[in-house]
Amino acid sequence: MDKKISSAVIKRLPRYYRYLSELLDQEIDRISSQELSKQMNVTASQIRQDLNNFGGFGQQGYGYNVEILKGEIGKILGLDRQYQVIILGAGNLGQALANYVGFERRGFIVSAIFDIDKKKIGQPVGNLKVYDMAELPQYVEENSVDIAALTLPKAKAPEVAKELDKMGVHAFWNFAATDLDLPSEAVVENVHLAESLMRLSYNIANPVKK
């Protein structure tokens, strides 16, 4: 697949991937654009346009082969490999991420969780035990780490991210309510929950007239 896919289509791919995964779970192995359109609440022509980027998987009178299409989209999303994830912060949110089996199913393996709180260090979280944050440099040196999930307080997160970047970890899933200030090629995906809540209150305060 060498064809360039537009960033608007890329943005929609995770949602397609989710729906295709659900169809496979239900043992549905092919689906028409009309049916997918109904389920996803997107027009059928949008679906055909988007999925045409992936070659001839949609056939007249047959529909899409769910497994092949999911595989192709997965490759583009980088889901055809595994990622070793460490979690910084063993609070409720860090524990929620560590325990969410759906991530592992998609190839995101949580291999360690760290905290500075003596009461948490050594305690079990799922199949893991909480490491002392002081062991982080040694852990990163001895283990492959692809992604660091940051569930630290916002005052700590940028500094820990910078240290990790220096240690060679360049991808961050950032839950701290602050932006990371990282050099160069680091990849950051922010989950700013407070901003999400503000979008909700905006939509409550400004209802769309229908």
Place this chain on the structure above:
Amino acid sequence: MDKKISSAVIKRLPRYYRYLSELLDQEIDRISSQELSKQMNVTASQIRQDLNNFGGFGQQGYGYNVEILKGEIGKILGLDRQYQVIILGAGNLGQALANYVGFERRGFIVSAIFDIDKKKIGQPVGNLKVYDMAELPQYVEENSVDIAALTLPKAKAPEVAKELDKMGVHAFWNFAATDLDLPSEAVVENVHLAESLMRLSYNIANPVKK
């Protein structure tokens, strides 16, 4: 404020609001567009364009009055009132949301948390106790509920959302890995963590050449 503000600007408001809040916390009461530009990593002309929507708070040689500007943006975001929030699901994620003091500070008051798990019911979560999900209809009848945060399994979330909608709760903060299928005027803000993680893996798999 009767002027229509574009949806592109609206989307950026939560981030402005967050930065302005941080400035106030640091007791900075005025700031130039240049300085804000440096901190937010947005061009100064973009900032001037965006903030001009809010009238004459930016003055040549003075900059923006942080508190007034924050107040104006807060009003548009619906943050000039309180919201009563209930949480459905007292797992790690539900508990993380219940314990996050930042939400309360912005006017989102978590007033109750519900679960079906007998082991969780009655247990403390922050200042609250976990209610039995069976008490939900009565609770909603007797208390004002503005927002329901759904941290339920995806198999349960759509059904519970529909029930809540019928009970008169029309705003949902949805963490379940599924779309809600709600009638008409319901307001839904989705936080699809698995999709967020896929955007991260996409950016790892497809590095931007610099």
